[in-house]
Amino acid sequence: MSTTAGDATPVGPGGDNDGALRADTAFERATIGLGISLLAVVGALALGAIILAGSGQNPLTAYGAIIVGSFGDWFAIGETLARAAPLAVVGIGAAIALRAGVITIGAQGQLIAGSLGALCAGFVLRDVPAGVALPLAAVAGALFGMVWVLIPALLRAHLNVNEILSTLLFNEFAFLLLAYLLNGPLKEPRAITPKSEPLPDSVVLGDLVASTRLHAGVLAVVVLVALFGLWTRSTMGYRYDLFGENPRLAHSLGIPGRRIILNSLLISGALAGLAGWLQAAGLLQRLFVDIAEEIGFFGLVVAMLGGARPLGILAAALLVGALQAGGLHMQATEGIPASLSDVIQALILLGFAVRYAPQIAAIARRAVRSISETLGAVASWGRTANRAAGSGKGPGGS
Template sequence: MITNKRFQLLLPILSPLIALAQPAVGIASALIVGAMLILLAGANPITAYTALFQESLTTYFGFGNTLTKMTPLLFTSLGVLVALRAGQFNIGGEGQIYLGALGSALIGLYVQGIPAVIHIPLALVAGFLFGAVWGWIPGYLKAVRGVNEVITTLLLNYIAVNLVSYLVQNPLKAPGAPSPYSPLIAKEAQLPVILPQSLAHAGIILALMAAALLWVLLVRSPLGYQIAAVGFNPTAAHYARISVKNTIILIMSLAGGLAGLAGASEVMGLKYRLFEQVSSGYGFDAVAIAFLSRGSIGGVVLTSLFFAALRSGANVMQRSAGVPVTVVYAIQGLTVLFIAISLAVERRIKTQSNAEV
């Protein structure tokens, strides 16, 4: 029988294993409950899941579609994660996606006559900067005015969505367009396709590069230590002569910029124009993905792939097994629920063990 003292000695060894197991257990539990929902819908869970994951991960066009959906999820999830490292909750990914899409679209529409080697980076930088500004606003309000960033980031989503909606219905609307969207961006501003005859574009490569660079920043740089210190204990960080205010503003701007790249990739790699509905809820899925990953960059990459596979194979599952697409969204929600339960249990175990020592 393991005593409390032995448990304390084993805890440093068990903690990484628990961190790895929790997302896996949460996903497995959600899939099991999802199977029950599929049964209630009168379908075969094995047939449904086979159709879903086989289409999204093993077929050429299905995997290309999965990579396409993974791109904005990964960019935005990295933005949520980096904010969490500093103890900030960025719920504004959706709005930052819209602003990033707007920035890259403006460059693609109004900057002409330059080669792709300049045009593409310029449009990406514009997308990053527009998103960064939308992240800077709640960062400034939190650091200087003490306004809760959850409220400001959430409310800024609605402003961004309606701003883009107004622009594509009025000054940016393509002549004769039957619905609100802009003209096509310049060909030189379009991201190249990486899987011929599929939707997969170079945005996924950029997203993976961003994940690698962010890992170096957070784990291997002094700034990463500064961010972690502010997130762990702002008061102690202040006494260690770390500017808590500047760190919060910087990290929220970076978070917004990463989400802005998600919007830029949608315009430059997939749609080639600015639509009224730029994002289909990627910003809100990103919050779940960041929490599921437990602060791990690698976890964000894998969980983004999982969520993208669910999105990619949902329609095929509906056609093949007669299962409503809403079951997929239920599985996503259940995954978050089970992870939250596991985190609460873990915290309770640690609290009890510390109290008994």
């Protein structure tokens, strides 16, 4: 657009509509997110109370049982932590992929593969000292998880085969393979239900606290969360995130997209395999058909609920772990059916997830902004607003 002289109308600063700055500071995002979450969870609890009351249960004692079952005593806390551990590990892997723009739902199968890896390592390393055998079993778990994602990862990176579909199918393969092995070659001879022999002592993770199921593998989670924190601040992690955020920009900056897709899937596979190792060598100490429970899927939930950030994932894993432990307790003590317990758990999770709905976030943002404007706002917001007003009146054209 050139300005022609002799034109009667003066050419002002064109972009009236785009001059205004959306106050999008990190602080604002965080407070809005928290506010939405709290409101939504309260709403979910209210809805759950109606359902519970409608099926003849006392909502207050039911919710009380969830709290008691998740944080009521050392055993409950141990249950919560032991359930949260594999969820956090799977969540970290899913988060690295998510940040790179890859959605994998194959953790379920990779976890099974990882638990098989831990079992194989246990059989091979039966007579090796635990100091050597334990870490090797963990490595075996991670490797098996990686192998299980290798084919979907290669297909995605080189032939653009949808990773959601392929990893989902590989979950089925893993489950069927495990069921076959536990009914056949790996079956404990005298057992009635299909399960493997116990893992040898050399690869079993000991209990951290007596008379709980809290095992030493939980410590590995702390290390992994710290490593993931480092990843988010590393230059390599930056490139993965940039690719996920804008693949075209990443390409123009010479960042190799295929390698990122491949590696992020392999990393997520390794972490899901580690979660399988935690289950096999820590919590259960042998393999059952349902060893994966729904950890793979809830791990993805944890990654998304936690905003794919380290502390967020930790918090989300604890939340889901507590809900599961408390939900079981509620079933046992209040006689609430498992299905109803699942519904209540899902409702509460949904409440937390609502903050990620863009429309709801937009409504909340508007609400927060109008409140903040009427209250005169926090100092930093006022400053940004002033600057926005200033830039709107910037120097004009000719």
